[in-house]
Every structure is written in C-alpha cells, then in structure tokens.
Amino acid sequence: MQPGKTGRRRFLKESAALAGLTVGTIGSASGQAPQKAESDGEDFRAYGSHSRFENPRRKPSGMDPEHPGGGTGSGASLTPLQDSIGIITPSSLHFVVSRFRNAPPDLDPQEHRLLIHGLVDRPLIFTLAELKRLPSVSRIHFLECAGNGSPVERRNAKTVQETHGWTSCSEWTGVPLSVLLTEAGLQKAASWIVAESADAGKHAKSIPLEKAMDDVLVAYAQNGEAVRPEQGYPLRLVVPGWEGVNNVKWLRRIKLVDQPYMTHSETTQYPSIRPILEGKALWFNFEMEPKSVITFPSGGHRLPGRGFYEITGLAWSGRSAIRSVEVSVDGGKTWKHAELQAPVLRMAHTRFRFAWNWDGEEAVLQSRCTDEKGVQPTLTALAKIWGVNPDYFNTTLNRINHFNPIQPWNVTRDGSVLNGLF
Amino acid sequence: MQPGKTGRRRFLKESAALAGLTVGTIGSASGQAPQKAESDGEDFRAYGSHSRFENPRRKPSGMDPEHPGGGTGSGASLTPLQDSIGIITPSSLHFVVSRFRNAPPDLDPQEHRLLIHGLVDRPLIFTLAELKRLPSVSRIHFLECAGNGSPVERRNAKTVQETHGWTSCSEWTGVPLSVLLTEAGLQKAASWIVAESADAGKHAKSIPLEKAMDDVLVAYAQNGEAVRPEQGYPLRLVVPGWEGVNNVKWLRRIKLVDQPYMTHSETTQYPSIRPILEGKALWFNFEMEPKSVITFPSGGHRLPGRGFYEITGLAWSGRSAIRSVEVSVDGGKTWKHAELQAPVLRMAHTRFRFAWNWDGEEAVLQSRCTDEKGVQPTLTALAKIWGVNPDYFNTTLNRINHFNPIQPWNVTRDGSVLNGLF
Secondary structure, three states, X not given: OOOOHHHHHHHHHHOOOOOOOOOEEOOOOOOOOOOOXXXXXXXXXXXXXXXXXXXXXXXXXXXXXXXXXXXXXXXXXXXXXXXXXXXXXXXXXXXXXXXXXXXXXXXXXOOOXXXXXXXXXXXEEEEHHHHHHOOOEEEEEEEXXXXXXXXXXXXXXXXXXXXXXXXXXXXXXXXXXXXXXXXXXXXXXXXXXXXXXXXXXXOEEEEXXXXXXXXXXXXXXEOOEEOOHHHOOOOEEEOOOEOHHHOOOXXXXXXXXXXXXXXXXXXXXXXXXXXXXXXXXXXXXXXXXXXXXEEEOOOOOEOXXXXXXXXXXXXXXXXXXXXXXXXXXXXXXXXXXXXXXXXXXXXXXXXXXXXXXXXXXXXXXXXXXXXXXXXXXXXXXXXXXHOOOOXXXXXXXXXXXXXXXXXXXXXXXXXXXXXXXX | OOOOHHHHHHHHHHOOOOOOOOOEXXXXXXXXXXXXXXXXXXXXXXXXXXXXXXXXXXXXXXXXXXXXXXXXXXXXXXXXHHHOOOOOOOHHHOOEXXXXXXXXXXXXXOOOEEEEEEOEOXXXXXXXXXXXXXXXXXXXXXXXXXXXXXXXXXXXOOOHHHHHOOEEEEEEEEEEHHHHHHHHOEOOOOOEEEEEEOOOOOOEEEEEHHHHOXXXXXXXXXXXXXXXXXXXXXXXXXXXXXXXXXXXXXXXXEEEEOOOOOOHHHHHOOOEXXXXXXOOEEOOOXXXXXXXXXXXXXXXXXXXXXXXXXXXXXXXXXXXXXXEEEEXXXXXXXXXXXXXXXXXXXXXXXXXXXXXXXXXXXXXXXXXXXXXXXXXXXXXXXXXXXXXXXXXXXXXXXXXXXXXXXXXXXXXXXXXXXXXXX
C-alpha cells in the first residue's frame, strides 16, 4: 500500500513545501559536505549491537513485583513503542511477562526435552535437534498480554510504552504443533491440550485441540536466530492471535486431555469478571480483539513547532488481518483513512501512516482499526458491550483484560503530548 | 504457501513415521516432564541478547585485508547462512563490506547532516530529526555484495557462509529519496546522482536518476531500530535489488549531476571484465541476477544418519520477486518444486523448504530459482552467457562479480556435506 509517487508529490505541494519544517537551504552548491568523520569507532564485531548514541530500553511495568495480581514474583518489561519503526520488534526489545520469577530459566538445549503424552497412541519425547529436522514454517505474528493497557495501569500511564507496551511482533519459526500431534496419534477423547513450561512455577495453559491443530507453532527461532531466553529459549508455543498467556515459554510438556485443566494462571489471572455476566466469570476469552494506537506522536513526545508531521502507529487483531485504519486529528469529529504498510499480514502488527499539518492549536489524535469482524470501539462503546457505565473503567481496581478502546493523545499548544483516555 | 494439513499428514506417513529420526517413545504417560530447570539465569534485561548456549557469529572473509582487490584496508564480515532461519537476518549478523577502514565511522546523529545539491533548484541540508519528520516507508529487502560467491574465494570455501555470506535481508525504514529530490527541485540536466559516505575514504557511487526517483530509500532504521553502525548509522541509501556498493552507508551527500562520476569504487572494483566484451569493461551492471542456495544441509554440516530431513535455503533476485524454486537431490537429473514461505516479496530473501528422505547413499543437492525474467543458470550455462569456457571460472584469479551459478552440495556416505561447485 505504498503510495504512488504522484500522491507523494501532490501531498508535499499541498503542505506548502514542508511548511513549518525547518529545512536549511544554502545559496550555492559548494560541493563541500557538512560533516566528515574524524574518528572511527569499534571494530566490526562478530555479533553487532546498536550505536553508542542510541539507548533503546524495555521498561519494567508498574506491576508491584510483590503483588502482581496472583503470581509470585512476576516480572513484566515493556516494549518502547514510542520509538517503534516498521512492524518487526527487535528481539532485544520484545516485551516480557513472566510469572513466578524475574529471570528466565537457564535451559541447556542439549538437555532440554519436549514430552507429548496423555490421550495419544504413541507418547513421544523430542530433543531440540530432532525437532529441528522436522518440517518447519516461519510466520510474522504479534504477541500480546491480555492485560495490555488495563485501566489500573493505563490511568497513570504517560507514554505508549506504558499504555500499550505489552505487545511485540516477530518472525517466528518452528514446527507446526499439528505435525507433532499427528505423529503422536490423537485418541478420540482428546479435545484439549495442556502446555507446560520448565520455569520454576511450571506455568501451564489449557488450549482447545482445534486451535492446537490449526496454526500453533512449537517455535525455536525468532527473527532469524534462536528464541531469546526471555521469550522461552529454547522452545515456546506460538498461538497466533490469542492471549499472550497461551504462548507457553520454556515449553517442556504437552499433554492431550479431555477437558481444560483450570491451571493456576487461567483461574487466577485471566478470567474476565464483567458486571454483564451477573456474577459469573468468563473463563476463556482467547482471541485478542482489534486494537490500534498512534506511536508517534504519543505521550511524552514534544512537537517542536507547527507544520508537517507524519502520524504513525500500529494496528493488530487476533481474529484476522487488519482491513483499515482511520485517524482523527480533531477529537473524533472526522476520520480519514491512513496508509497501511504492505504486506498486511494476519495476526501481525500492521504499520499505518497519516500525513498531518499541525496548526499549533490544541488537538486530539486518535486511531481506530477495523478487522474482518468489526471496528475498535470507543471507551463508551466498549462500556456498552460490557454492560457497564463508562465510569466503571475510570474507577475499577480490578485488572481488566481485553481492554481495547481507542486511545486519544492530547496535543497542547506547547507541543506536549498527553494521555487523553481518562 | 504454507502447506495444508492434509499434505503434512500424508507426507509424514509416506516417510514411514519419520524413518531414521530417532524419536524416543515412552511406554506410558507418566505425567512427569523430562526436565525441570534447576537454576535461573540473568535478570530480564532492558536490552536483551541471545542465550549463553548460542554463539552466532559473523566471519571475516578470506579477503586479504592488506590487498582486498583495490581498496585500502577493506573489511568484510559474512552472515552465518548455515544457521539462517526465516527471511529476516538479525541486524547483529548482517554482512558487512567496507572499503578503506575496518571499523565504522563514529557519527553523532545530532551533528550529522545530509546535503542535497548540484543540479537542483534549492540545495538542502537535513538534520536527522528533520528527515524523521518526513513521510516514511518500510520495506523488506535483501542487500548483496556484487562479489558474493566470486570464484576466487568460492573455490576454497567450505561453508555457505563462505560461499554466499555477502547477503542479508532486513526491514528497512526511511524517507523515499524521491521525496527529498522533489523537494530540492530537479533541474532538467540532472540525470544521475552521486551519493557520498562520511567514512574516511569518502566512498561514493553514481546512480541513474530514474532509479533514484523510483524505489530508493534514505534509511535510518533497520529491523525496528536505528541502522547499526556497520550498516551506515545514522543514514544509508537502500537501493533495492542493485549491487551492494550502491547502498551508500554513512550517507552525507547526494549531488545531482548530468553523468556518472566514475568514482574510485566504480572504476576499480565493480566493472565487469568479460572475454565476450572483447577487451572492453562493462562499467555498470546494477541489478543482481536470480540466485539461490541451500543453507541446510550445506558445507560443514554433518547428517547424523539416513532418514527424513527438511532441505531449506534462500532465493532472491534484484530484478523482481522469486516465482519458483526447484530442488534436485540427484545431481540435477530431476527437479521438483520447493515450498516458498509467504509472503514472497520483491527484492527480498525468499525462504524455500523441501522434504527429503536420505537413503544414506551419496547425493548432490542443488537449488535453482526463477524470477520474472528467467532461471538461475548452471555453471556451464553461465559460461555460455559470458562467452567463456567453463574452465575459466575454475582458473581465473580475477574477482568476478554477478556470479550466480547453481551451487551443488555433495553429501557423502558418512553424512559430510562438501562444496561441490568446483
């Protein structure tokens, strides 16, 4: 969906030759370049890293490590979306949510095994080398914690890293779980799997067999190299489009069972308690709904002055590909379509871009995306779906999952950008 | 192009339940996992890295740093394609070819400027911050040194890192050069650009204006973060599909001119001297031709025994998208289509996969790709195109660019894999 050159030219002319953008012009072509490097840096490295002038960093979440809402010693570390570019999240900056410990288990790939057992004809144990000989696929998918942007934290959040940083997008490679399950031989009674981690808390998750046989991967690689320790080295499940908690890291065991196992995580952290459910909890709510957010400009950015800016952000949905993204720069009165960066992939971050001339007045910037099933709701629309008064989101102390309302960013006259949701 | 589940099932059954692949089976489902992590590793890091059990490394090329064929103190560092997975090369492992110095210049992004001048109406100087405010695009493209796999080095090469490691693939983000040139205002006489680096040797390259206005990017980001120092931090040209030398790193100047400038690099390193040209040199030969190579199994790998293996590799072309890849496991007698990993993108690495049951006998593995204009040639066919005897490639001491013959890997009975080209 890259715009044609004609569109670009017209666009730049309309914006009065980048009005407001201070482009230095010089009177004559001197042939002299403005800068010459005086010194060289480090040697070419066998395994490179970023420039010493850059300092990209994940950020610990506001979760109290002592009382993170059910786990023991949970850790979360958020992707700096305010600096995100394109659709691939560098593996070094992929968000981390981990129950029970603040450090990943230190697993030796020579020793690690994956057990597949339960309601199967042939229980199997795989070494990593064996798994790597099997048919593999690579797919670009986002992961997202179900609690990404929960009101409890979002009310006090200033930056998009704090409001939405529990999501990242990678090229994952591994063996389709369907290959392994077929090889093990499914028994008729098998209708769920329980996937278990090798971490100290033995995190485990029940997943319906239909999904397990559809598009789930047993992944050993992320963005062209081994899965990183914080993302589950040497093996993790990738369960496209579903709550992050399903993507079991440090995967060591898959048991075929005839019902969900109601594991610690799924009973304490992830059920949805909503007033409309009349006291009952929604145990399972797998698919992540359509969500989008403007990453530039976003909370904490400061616009240096009026003139042209490219608004950009990310949209994603656990249900399908993103069909369209609209942007409003006037507090929701009018909406216009943003450009989507190709390729637009199913259950992957989708980058959108939107040309904007800021007139220096107060503005409210918002994005909303549409997937194959519907549109991202406003806070008010979401309250209606949930059967609550919108004030519920302002006041609840519960951790709310699947919270996907449109995120407004308020631009003030001095160019500051502030969280405008609450 | 992910295969349907039906195909997978049938395939696995045909291969007699992974014949030859030692999958441990256990007699009963014990419910005990085979491994429990005893200790935890380091803390979740703000900027993560790979597991301590992995050691991915670029490798210096065989080029003599004192006499690298024309430059002074050139450095080259090759991507470990034998371990490549998917299509994205980790930025830390992107190949490096650099003339004149073995270390990248240490450029302060606050101080760096890009000058656009020459045959333009309004010479312009951009800071990095100004460039980042302009309309941007992201695209996944390969880069490749024109000399990738030149016979001089390939004759002695053992691994695919040594035969083909001068290519990598990234998601690049930046401003279309057409936006900047349009803003500067092209004068009628302008027909070429000369792009210049801020490195100590002032590497420069002439590029026709038609390409400059088509799909060239002034890139500031690679795989979701700032371009790495070895790849041109803070700015580089990305010239999709063309010889790597055009993708000027540490970009500081673009001059609009009315003819190519015959810079040091383009006159000493990159002209093609071919017998068929009768003593004349081919000055410019921009587009990289279709090329493919099997990355697993490849030179230096050792197959542990007969049975099922997934052959995989990469294909790319500077002229278009890859249309198809075929694999032969019998020395070229028969060829069958490989699966292509979606999305298949223009001027990007394309991952292919091919199921193979090794019978334990000697085998010759080869891949050949087809783009929109033609098929990758055998060594003999390439010699014909060049008007030489095939023995020319075996004996020449010249560095040959655009050398894209099919690469055979010989599998011996003990499972060793050897370079079979010469």
